[in-house]
Amino acid sequence: MLDHEHDPGSALKRYMSQSKPAEARELMCSGALLFFSHGQQNSASDLSMLVLESLEKAEVEVADELLESLAKLFSLMDPNSPERVAFVSRALKWSSGGSGKLGHPRLHQLLALTLWKEQNYCESRYHFLHSSDGEGCANMLVEYATSRGFRSEVDMFVAQAVLQYVPFAVLPWLAWPPGARGWPLSRALSGLSRTFLCLKNKSSASVVFTTYTQKHPSIENGPPFVQPLLNFIWFLLLAVDGGKLTVFTVLCEQYQPSLRRDPMYNEYLDRIGQLFFGVPPKQTSSYGGLLGNLLSSLMGSSEQEGEDSQDDSSPIELD
Template sequence: MASKNVEKTRARLEKRIEEGAYYEAHQQLRVVSQRYVKAKDYSAAIEILSSGAQALLKAGQGGSGCDLCLLMIEVFKTSNSSPTAALKAQVMQLITLINPEEPGRKRVINETIAWTSKHGEFPAGDPELHHFIGHLFAKEDNVYDAEKHLIVGTRDSAPVLTDLLYSWYSEDEPHTAPTYIARAVFPYLLIGNLRDASRCLQLFTAELVKHNSGGGLVVQEVQSATSDFRVFPALPLLNFLGLLLLAIQSGGADVFRGLKSHYAGALKEVKGWDEILDQIGEIYFGIQIRRSNNLFDMMGNLFGGNPAAAAPARQIGGAASGNAAPVDLD
């Protein structure tokens, strides 16, 4: 709980903001917060900056509000504060208030993730914050930024990512479905998350079946003692992705090589998959590759543009190392 002095200071400066004295209030908030930092009263500094940023953002002062957000994150770092639920909630609330068109929002997001990466337990940044940010971008139809955060988000991120990709795909040609869902399957596999790679593919194919119940898309159900599998005769690369996930679970290097050979013709039609599949072959099947491309280059190829190599209908828009072992998330 804030002290009486902090409450009085906060109330006085918020009143100045209400009166329209934005510049004066902004400067005073900076000065007062730094006094608390010098006194090592970090909680007071955070309280002053958080409330001040909120008031300025609500008043439409995006630049000043973002500046105070960044100062607050610096206090997190200076005080070696770990990303607790309370601090994350403060940041989330402030990010929600920043106008999507505000140039400073991207830096606030990046600095927030960097803080959680350095002071939290997750090297790629806090998954809950990634999920929150990814979901925010998804609601804004910003696919390219949304998917990068959702991939390293929480268990709840996979359905959000799948819905986003299916919505994007629905504006394209029917045969392009595999290239859209591959934007979830491949990145999840590259960071060792087989669970969510499989989940995204299942959810995506379920949407395909539901929206083609009138017979527009032929689907064959194949059942075995260990699994059920949907075959889409008109979408060979979608079948490839499903079989790839099954091979990772139970197959060996020969199965993987045979799968690539069987679908070689279809694989030639898509850009960037060869390098990614080489990486997957090394991670899951022990097939060594030459280091001609790094993981971030491959992820960049995958995320860099429209999956179908054609102009999208609308303008919308960390990972483990290549030799990392898959992560058991069950």
């Protein structure tokens, strides 16, 4: 029987009071790992929280070694325990003192990998979207789509990932119901209100799209692709580089049948239009909806574009 089962941190708290927080933190981490190895989840979780407390009080700078230690503790916690939720929330908040207001990208990546191994694809996806690991995100999405989605949804999985890089502050934690194969993707993701491109993370978005379309067994080599929605995402990534409102407007107009598959797409695109193409915030127009807002923007900017708009008016071919 291990000592300190009921109060595992008492001796270590006294050690911390002796101005040796680093040594105490190392002992707490080792102790937590020992408790985990003996299946004593409560004591291990208590020590894990004390590790975080020591990092916060000592205002320790974020380092890869510390992030890896926190991710290791997270991976050993009971996936269904409230302590794990509290731990990850607190760990992300501490790590935001380094780089990334929503938590350090490296910590998000490590958490995503753990959740992926647990086949918790929805939460893994969330953390991948806050990391810089576009390739890992794409590989997880391939497994997610092939194991949980219908064949008709293969394009929607990557479209959502490209369009959604969601800020931590507004994202509800989503749980995919166990065994709910083919649960409507739009329902699972309907609460998300920001995007990959909305955070101007085009580089990661491009990596996710390229890797996913190359590795998914049901997607034939492209571009162009058989699925119109994939062609839209491909064109959109190209259009973002140019920043031409006319091109963006034509894309959204031509691909409306595909965009109607998920009622959230037009909301994401409205935000992307604001960030990359100078579209003003959504307002009521006589046309209504995203296209109405785009048309109003086009008419309002026609005088400013002048001759440049004529140079950019060459037709583009869309599938």
